[in-house]
Amino acid sequence: MPKSPEVATATDYARAESFLPWHVRSRVFGAGIHPRWESDDRFSYDVATREGKRFVSVDPATGSREVSDSPPDADPTPDGDATVVRSPDGRRVAFVRDHDLWVRDVATGAEVALTHDGEESRPYATRLPSPLVAAGLLPRDSEPQDRPVVLWSPDSRRLLTHRLDSRGAGEFTLVQSAPPDGAVRPRRFTYAYPLPGDEVVPTALLLVVDVEQATVTSLDLPADELLYYGTPLPTDPNARGARSIWWHGDGARCFVLRSARGNRTLTLWEVDAATGGTRVLVEETDETPVDSNLTVSGAPNVRVLADGAQVLWYSHRDGWGHLYLHDLPAGTVRQVTSGPWAVADIVRTDEAGRAVYVTALGREPGRNPYDRLLYRVPLDGGEPELLTPGDGSHLISMSPSGKYFVSTRARVDSAPVTELHRADGSLVTTLETVDVADLTDVGWTFPERFTATARDGVTEITGILIRPTNFDPDVRYPVVDAIYGGPQTNQAPGSFAEVTQERGAGFWQAQAIAELGFVVVMIDGLGMPYRSKEFRDVSYGNLADAGLPEHVLALRELARTRPYLDLDRVGIYGHSAGGYASCQALLAHPDFYKVGVSSAGNHDHRQDKAWWVERYMGWPVGEHYREQANRTSAHRLEGKLLLIHGEMDENVHVASTLALVDALVEANKDFDLLILPNRTHACGNDPYFVRRRWDHFVRHLAGGTPAPYRVTGDEESS
Template sequence: MWKRSEQMKIQSGKCNMAAAMETEQLGVEIFETAECEENIESQDRPKLEPFYVERYSWSQLKKLLADTRKYHGYMMAKAPHDFMFVKRNDPDGPHSDRIYYLAMSGENRENTLFYSEIPKTINRAAVLMLSWKPLLDLFQATLDYGMYSREEELLRERKRIGTVGIASYDYHQGSGTFLFQAGSGIYHVKDGGPQGFTQQPLRPNLVETSCPNIRMDPKLCPADPDWIAFIHSNDIWISNIVTREERRLTYVHNELANMEEDPRSAGVATFVLQEEFDRYSGYWWCPEAETTPNGSKILRILYEENDESEVEIIHVTSPMLETRRADSFRYPKTGTANPKVTFKMSEIMIDAEGRIIDVIDKELIQPFEILFEGVEYIARAGWTPEGKYAWSILLDRSQTRLQIVLISPELFIPVEDDAMERQRLIESVPDSVTPLIIYEETTDIWINIHDIFHVFPQSHEDEIEFIFASECKTGFRHLYKITSILKESKYKRSSGGLPAPSDFKCPVKEEIAITSGEWEVLGRHGSNIQVDEVRKLVYFEGTKDSPLEHHLYVVSYVNPGEVTRLTDRGYSHSCCISQHCDFFISKYSNQKNPHCVSLYKLSSPEDDPTCKTKEFWATILDSAGPLPDYTPPEIFSFESTTGFTLYGMLYKPHDLQPGKKYPTVLFIYGGPQVQLVNNRFKGVKYFRLNTLASLGYVVVVIDNRGSCHRGLKFEGAFKYKMGQIEIDDQVEGLQYLASQYDFIDLDRVGIHGWSYGGYLSLMALMQRSDIFRVAIAGAPVTLWIFYDTGYTERYMGHPDQNEQGYYLGSVAMQAEKYYEHFSSHTLLSLLHSFFIVNKHPLRCFLCFVTCRLRRYFQHDYICIHMPSSSTVCLSGFCAHSYHSSQAHLTSKLMTMSPFLSPPYMLDTFQYNSFDKI
C-alpha cells in the first residue's frame, strides 16, 4: 500500500537493481532488500493509532470458515495426478496416446481412475480441452469402503493422504493390467494392452483371497503380470489373478495378541523409514524371470526382514470416551535401538501353465551387519534393468555416509536350520560372489535421501553406469553420470575372517557432472528424472531460475552443456514426462493464479535431437480463475545479518486504513524439508491466512535458515542446534518489514504454527517475549529426546554426543525461562493431538510440561487436547467451550472437552485467540 517514504523506496530500489530485474523476469513481485535501509526520524512520521480487530461471534466465524472449506474441498478435488502415458500404436486413428490418471469424481467425491485421449494433430487457433473419461464403472468396493484399518490409517497419516477412494495404482505396460486397492479389497482391470482400448467404463475384478485381514501394498510382477504380491499381517503373499492360486511366502509374523512376543515382519517398511525417509514398501519384484531348462521360470522378490524386539513399545489410548481402546506401536526414541534389518529373497518356481512348483526362502550368506558394516538404514532398494543385481542405497546411523551397493542373487542361500547343511550351502558359493559398493559419499552435515537413481543396461560385464544426484560435492543437489568398475573383492570368505569396509568397494572409472551451480535438482515428493537413452538426454525438475520456482529442464548426459528450461517462468511447475519423452504434463500456478494442468508436445530438429522445444498441446484442467475475496500475498526478500538472502510473504489487511497500525500474525514452520515461501498459489492450503488478513491482521510468513531448496549450507545452519537460530531470522524479517511499512505494529505480534512450527511458536515466547504476545502452538515437539531416531539424530546427532544442543532445543527442559521472560500481556495456547504417532511420546511428557508451564503462565495459558479420528481433518471441540474460553483466557487454565463437532471449530479458536493482540 504505502511505505515510510518515497525517498526510501527510490533509494532501496537503486541498491537492488539487479534483484529487481531478476524479479521482473520471473513475474514475481518481490520487495527490495534491506541493504540500504534509511533511518527516518520518528518526528517526521505521523503518530499512528492502533487498529483493533472486531471480535466475531461463534456463528459468524463458523459461517466464514465453512464457506472457505467448501472452496478448499472443491479446489483440492479437481487436481489430477499420477499420470501414465500409453501409446495407441494406431497409424490410422486420430489419437497418438492415452493418458491415465487419478482424480476425484464429481458425483461421489472419491478418487478414481480416469483417462484422456491425446490427438495427433490440433487446431492451433483454438485451445483444446481434453475430456476426462472414467476408466472404471461405478462399483461397491466393499461394505467398509472409506473405512480404514489402523494399519491403513497410519500409512495414510505418513503419506499425508487426505482423500478417499483409490490412493495409488500399479500398471503393466505390456499387458495393460491395472492393479489397485479400494476399501479392503484389491482389484485389477485391463486396458491398453493386447486387448485394445476400451470406450466404456470397465468393471474391476476383485482379487479373491483367503486372508482374513486387510491386504496392503499390492504390486504387479513385472516379469509376469498374472502374479501379484501383497502384505498381509506383516508377511508377504502372492496370488495369481488368472488361476486364483494364492501362497504365503514368508512366515515371520505370528499375529500374537502380545506385540512384545511378535516383533518380526517381512516386506514392510518400519515406522522410521516411512515417516522420515519416505519409503513405504519393503519388497521389490525382480523385473525379469529366469528361465530353466525344463521350461519353467523363476520369479524373485527381494525383501527386508525386520526384528523390532529391542524397539520400545508405546501404548496410545483412544480419546473417545465410548471406546477407550489402547493401541500399541513400536517407536524408536532418539538414542535408543532401531529395528535390526536384513535382506532376504524369495524365489518362486512357476511351471509352463502358471502353477507354483516350489517356493524357496533365501537368506544372505553372511549376516547383514558383517556384509554391510555400519549400515543402519535401508533407504532405497530395487533391481537393475536386466534383473542381474538387486541394488540398495544404505545409510549409517548418523546419516553422514551413503553407499550404493549391488547384491547378486547368488549371495543368497536357502534358509537352513541344520548347521552342517547350511555350511555346505555356504561353501558352494564362490568367493567371487560378494556385495559390490559402486558408490560412496560422506558429508559433515547430513545426507538428504531422494529418489534419483537411474541404472543403465549393462554393456560390459565388468562395468555399471548410472545417474545419481549428490549434494555432498558442491553443497547443492546435482546430477552425475558415474561409471564404476565391478572388480572382484580381495576378501576370501573361504579363508575365514571378517571383511574390511573397503573390501567390497569398486573404483569409480568416470564421473561426469551433468548439472552444476548454486541451485538444486529436485528429487523428492514426486520429483524425479526421466532418462531418454535413445537421445542421451535427462529431464529433471530444478530451481535453476529461482529458488522460488520449480521448472522442468533437459540436458545431455553424455556431453553436458547449457541446461534448457522447458516450462514458462512466472509459475512454479510440477511435471510428468512420458516414457518416450515426447510429451509432458505440467501442473502449475503462481501467487495470483490457481493451479492449471496442461499437456505439451516435445520436439527437436532432425539435425540436432538434443535441442528440445515444447509446444502447447491441450489443457487437462483449466484454472478456476480468481477467488472471490482472496488477495494473494506479496513476496519480499531481505539480506539477513548472516549473509543469506531470506524470503517471505506478506498478507496485508484487506481494508487497510491510512493512519492505523495493525496487529501482526507470524505463521511459521521453520523446520527442514519444507519451503513455505514460493511462487505457488496459496489460496487453497493456506486460505486461512487470507481469512486472517480479511479480519484485519497483517500476516507474515518467512523461510528461515534450515528450510529447503537453498543448498545444504543454508539448510544445515541448525545442525546440532535446532530451535536456537530460527527465531532470530524470523524476528529480523519482522523488523525489516516494520522498517518498510508503517502499518505493522511490532507491539502486537502473535505467532502460530503446527508441528515444527508449533515447536518454534513455543521457542519464540521463551526467547523473544519482547516481540511475541500470543503463541498458538499446534502439535509441538517439546522434548527432542522423545522424538524418533531417524529425524532427530539426522539434525541433532546422538543425544549422548550433544547434550547441550538437546537441552537448549527442548522447551520442556527450559520451562523456567518462561517465568523469567513472562509478561502479563502474554498468551500461550497449546494444541495437541492424541493420534499423531511420532508426537505421542511427547504427549506422555505433556502432562509434566503442562504442570511446569502452568506454574509460569498463571493466567494466560490454555491447553487443548485434540482427538483425531483420521488424518483428513482434526476433530473439533464443544462450541460452548470455545466460546466460553474466549472470556477466560486470562483467568485460568482450561482443557477443552473432546466432544465431536465440525473441524472448523479448531480454526475458530485460533482466530479468536489472536484477540489478545
C-alpha cells in the same frame, strides 16, 4: 496514528470459516491437475469445473481433448483384494498369512508358503504398524497392514522382501480415554517407536525369495535399522522416496540405497539376486548429512545407467545440490551440473539420447530462488537447456516415452495455468487455467511475495504476506506468524499451484485467521531446504533456531514500509515442528512474540522419532538435545501460550507436550492447555481446534472477546 481493527464478530468468524480449506475446495476451479499417463503417451485427468467434476482425455500428438461426465474405466484391484500384490506376468499374487509370506496361483488357486518360521515379533513382508488402525481412528484400507511388503522382479521369478525384528525395541503407549464406541474403560495401544540414541531399534533384514524354487536368500547387507513405523521397502513406485530399493530390468540384480545411522554416510549397493552377494557402487560421507535430494522427503536423485557401468549420483559436495556421473570401470567421476544453483528432482533419464531431464532452482537470474524450472542436461558435457522459461514455478509430469510433459506454472500471486508441451519445450495446448473468481468477487487477493535480508546482512530470504478481504491500509493490524520450522520443507508456498494442492491447506488456514482482523506472514529463514548447503546446514544440530532470527528481521523490515503492521502485537502459531518452533519463539524472543498457539509440538527432541531427529539434530545424542528442549527454557515464558495436542497422536506423542506442561507448572507459569481425545497428529483441521486457535488470537492479540461460534467440519474427509 492509524486506527485498530474492530473486534471480530460472528460475521467475521463466518467469513473466516468460508476460507477454510474444505470450503475453498468448492470455490476454486481448474486446479490440481494430475495426469494419468498411458503407455502410448495419451493421458487423462479429472478437474473441478463450475458445471461439476469433469474427466478429460488427451491425445498429445494432436492436443485434442475429450471431456466426459464419467470417469474412464479404472484398473480393478487384483482379485478385488487389497491384501495381495500381483506379479508382473499376472500369474501369481503374494500375501501374508500368520506372519509368513505366501503366493497363490491365480489360475488354479494353489497356495505355497515361501517362509515357515514367521512370528509376531519377527514377521515376513510386514510393515511396522501405526496404532491408529487398531484404535479405530483410521479406516483399515488407509494403512493396509495385511498388504505384503514385496517388490516383484520384472520377470516375476523373484520377490524382494524383508523380515522384521522388533524384539527389545522401545515402545510408546497411547491411552484412548474416550473410545469412540462408548466403552467406559480407557484402552491402550502400544507400538514400536524408536527414540534418538536408542541402541536397540526394530530392524528389517532384506531377503530375495525365489518363487519357483521356494528358497529364501539373505542379502549380504546389515539389517536396516527402522527409526520410525512403516517400511523401508517402497512398494508404491509413485511414492516419494520410492527409488531407495529397486530391481534392474533383467531381474537378476537389484539396488539398495541406504543412509547409515545419523545420515552422514550414503551408500548404493548392487545385489546379486541369486546369491545375495553385494558390492558397493558409490558411497559418500560428510560431516553433515548426505542427502540424495534437496529435501529428505524428496525422491532419491540416483540412477544406475549403462547396464550398471555408470551411476548418476546426487551430492552437495561443492556446496550446492548437483549431479555427478560415476564411471565404475574407469573409476572416474565427472560433475554433470554445476554452479550456484541446485537440482531439485530427476524427472527422466534418456540413456539413448545421453541426457537427463531435471527440475532445478536458482539458475536463472532475477527469478524467485524457489521457482522450479525444467531443464534438459547432457550427460556427457554441455550446458543445461531451459525448457520452461514461462514466468513462475513449474510442476512437471513427463510422459512414458519422454516426448511430452505437462507443466502447471504459477507465481505465488497469480492463477496457475496447466499446459501440454513437447519435450523440446514447445507448447502443444493449454489444458486448464485456475479460476478463483468466486474468491476475488468477495474481495480476496493473492498473497504478496516479499524479500528481506537474513541475519548475515547479505542473503535474501523470501516470504508471503496475507491480508484480510476487508483490508484497510489505514488500519493498524496485529501480525500473526505462521511457522513450520522443520528443515525438510518450506512454509511459504513457492507458487499458487502449491496452494491449490492438498498441501496448501496451511495457506487457507492462515487466510482464515487473517479474516479475523490480522495480517498473517509465512517466512522461510536460514536453515530451510531448497537453497545451498550452507543455507541448509544452519539448522543442523540447531533446530531451536528455526529461522526465527529471519522472521523477526523480516517483519521489522516490512514494517518500515507498511505502517499497517503493528509490531507491538505479534503472535505466532505452528503444528508439529511448527508447534516446537512457535513455543520456542515465545521462549527465545519474548520481547517480540507476545502470543502463541503451539499444537502437536515435538517440544523435546529426545522424545521424538529417531529418523527425523537424528537427521537434523545429529547422532549420537548430545547435550544440545537437552539445551534445545522447550522444557529447559520453560521458565522464560512471558507471553500468552496455548498448547494443543491430540491424545492419540501417533507421530509426536502427547507426552512431549505434557512434559513441557510439567516444566511450566514447576516454573509457576500461566498458560492454556487443550488435550483433544481421539485426535491424531493430523488434528490441524479439526473444527474445534480451529475455533480455539482463532479465539486465542482474538482474545490475547487483538484484545477482543471471541464471538460465540461453531466451525463446520470437513464432511468430505470425516
